[in-house]
Amino acid sequence: MIPDHISIWGELADVDHELRHVDVAGVRTRVLQAGSGPDLVLLHGTGGHLEAYARDLAGLARDFRVTAYDMVGHGWSDLPDTPYTIDVLSDHLLGTMDALGIGSAHLSGESLGGWVTAWTAAYHPDRVERLVLNTPGNIANKPAVMARMRDSTRGAVRDPSYDTVRARVEFLFHHKDMVTDELVNLRRGVYTRPGFLRSVENILVLQDPLVRKDFAWDPSWVGKITAPTLLLWTEHDPTGGLDEADLLVEWLPDARLHVIADAGHWPQWEKVEEYLAVHREFLLGDS
Numbered sequence: 001m002i003p004d005h006i007s008i009w010g011e012l013a014d015v016d017h018e019l020r021h022v023d024v025a026g027v028r029t030r031v032l033q034a035g036s037g038p039d040l041v042l043l044h045g046t047g048g049h050l051e052a053y054a055r056d057l058a059g060l061a062r063d064f065r066v067t068a069y070d071m072v073g074h075g076w077s078d079l080p081d082t083p084y085t086i087d088v089l090s091d092h093l094l095g096t097m098d099a100l101g102i103g104s105a106h107l108s109g110e111s112l113g114g115w116v117t118a119w120t121a122a123y124h125p126d127r128v129e130r131l132v133l134n135t136p137g138n139i140a141n142k143p144a145v146m147a148r149m150r151d152s153t154r155g156a157v158r159d160p161s162y163d164t165v166r167a168r169v170e171f172l173f174h175h176k177d178m179v180t181d182e183l184v185n186l187r188r189g190v191y192t193r194p195g196f197l198r199s200v201e202n203i204l205v206l207q208d209p210l211v212r213k214d215f216a217w218d219p220s221w222v223g224k225i226t227a228p229t230l231l232l233w234t235e236h237d238p239t240g241g242l243d244e245a246d247l248l249v250e251w252l253p254d255a256r257l258h259v260i261a262d263a264g265h266w267p268q269w270e271k272v273e274e275y276l277a278v279h280r281e282f283l284l285g286d287s
Helices: 086-099 112-123 143-158 162-170 181-191 196-207 242-251 272-284
Strands: 017-024 027-034 039-043 065-069 105-110 128-134 229-234 255-260
Touching: 017 086, 027 086, 039 086, 039 112, 086 112, 105 112, 112 128, 128 272, 143 162, 143 181, 143 196, 162 181, 181 196, 229 242, 229 272, 242 255, 255 272
Parallel strands: 039 065, 039 105, 105 128, 128 229, 229 255
Antiparallel strands: 017 027, 027 065
């Protein structure tokens, strides 16, 4: 039996794609594109990188021109020494779209990426067609969740040993045995980049309640989102329960909820076929 997943590049073995860097206001930004059709841009989570979507790119490329990229201060994009607040990350998203000639697109963001896409949809509605918020995390701004995210991420960057980084990656999964050596070592590669020790402090400013308050999930700005929105939740998300999904359903003018069973914070990795199916149905459907 050949395993379902061999490697990240094995997932792309039969997919025409382009991996390159583009300049976004002076920030060298790593981008992967594949497929053709309506534009779909994917955003990873805190401390992440575009390989978070490795298992989905081939499937999405059948229906979309799909773009995954490393947010500023993340992955193998540049690491300018500035706090990566939601407005900064949103501006970088829009600049990346501009650099790629994308006027408007469907946006799908996981965790921090969901927060960035929601902010962008609220303040730049002309750039967003439909919106998928994939386990966006800690909608209620719980201090304990912020502390756990801050401490586990900072600890893994300060001590990027295999076991420490594996524990950080396992936090994202309900089925811990799905975490591969390849995925752990990719994350270790990011965490040991020159300058990343400083970069992670700029990333983690959003886990500081005093900084977070200016960008915290709140109906005052969430209610401005006019794009049809899919909330993609899971039964075992460690960053927020279904009670928080219910808050967003109340705040968003046009939202629907889909819950994926038997998955944690990364349903795009643990439940690939369901993740792909709900994206196709929502993004290509008539309503």
